[in-house]
Amino acid sequence: MNSQTLPVSKRVLIVEDHPIVSDSLSRMITETFGDTICVHAATGAKGLSYLNGNHFDIILLDINLPDMSGIDFCSQAKSRFPGLQVLVVTSLAQRHIIDRAVQAGVKGFVLKTSDIKDITEGIRQVMAGNSYFGTGVRNLMEGHSVSGTSEPVITRRESEILRLIADGLTNQEIADRLYISSSTVDSHRKNLLVKFNSKNTAALVKTAISKGII
């Protein structure tokens, strides 16, 4: 049973592990929107626990959290409370992160390198139910939307083997660990090279890490 039509102050959940940033966000919100209740969570786990039984008008979410990714946080939060309005506030200006965040159900995405007005505008829009993507973000989304520069689609098995390759295991060692033939591992390895457009293992590992897959 909700108590509606009461002039209650807005409730904001800030999931951010840098006190200096969450502090600044709280001030910005209070100055811009008047009386608000800002709850601060330094970890994803705490943030999720605060969601239980409490209503929040907006969640400001960092991607780099100590215990989990902000993407995972959003997925879990939205699966339990689909109506949540989430605005990502992060320093990571990478295409694949934006893509994943959108897929996880965020309503907005702004960068910490952005002007403060850009961030407050994001908060305003998302709180109003609209989606909002900051200046630096829109460029990234438009630029490579169609081109093949985006993240390659790899299967579960391939990503499993990719991690083992990056850990320095040979085809035979991976085969022994996964109870398959080294020929199979070799096939996966070759597919990975093609999918990542890499010439050899070294380049494969580097690009996989840079794209956030490892």
Next chain:
Amino acid sequence: MNSQTLPVSKRVLIVEDHPIVSDSLSRMITETFGDTICVHAATGAKGLSYLNGNHFDIILLDINLPDMSGIDFCSQAKSRFPGLQVLVVTSLAQRHIIDRAVQAGVKGFVLKTSDIKDITEGIRQVMAGNSYFGTGVRNLMEGHSVSGTSEPVITRRESEILRLIADGLTNQEIADRLYISSSTVDSHRKNLLVKFNSKNTAALVKTAISKGII
């Protein structure tokens, strides 16, 4: 003592590409130390240019800058103005970064994950001419002398070749580019494997990236 007894306002240079953070730092400083003059630089180049002809009592410095590393900024700044008091305020809690920063001449190092009191204490100490290392930082520094987990010492040539390896070049290709024999590249490669305690190229690239060398 109150702020009226202060002879002149302190001058602070904040080199930090996140407006939300530099804004918060400015507020913290003003609230804690009374009237101060905070100059804000979003890039290392701008920060260096502000140093010319201006005196600053303290520099608050981020490591992740758009145009250069905070380490490089500090080296360049200290070479021109040796008396500068630099406090690093960053989110990077890695040993090798702290080591390099100290070597570059910073007087203090605090983490953005730290409590705000910790950061203001760092500012206070460094401004007074003392050195200060925040809570999370001291822990990282202690494990230094004993553990062999720290960053391997590699030479200039080795790091040059390491980057080319990570880019997917073979020994022969690297040899052609550097005008040396592929045997030489092979020697460097073997030394890198030993120094990084890596079994093969894949593991080498991964650990090199994780240690921030690439």
Next chain:
DNA sequence: TTAAAAATCCCCGAAAAAGGGGAGCCCTCT
């Protein structure tokens, strides 16, 4: 000035990866 460190080059053989091909099995989705 002299010793250490770095950079250069070479040998060998064994192991692994890369490049190319083909093929069967299982599951899902239409």
Next chain:
DNA sequence: AGAGGGCTCCCCTTTTTCGGGGATTTTTAA
């Protein structure tokens, strides 16, 4: 029922890396 994707496995050859030595010259620093 057929198509496609994912996973599995195998063949071949060539290239590259890895492991293990050794050796010379150039820098660098004490």
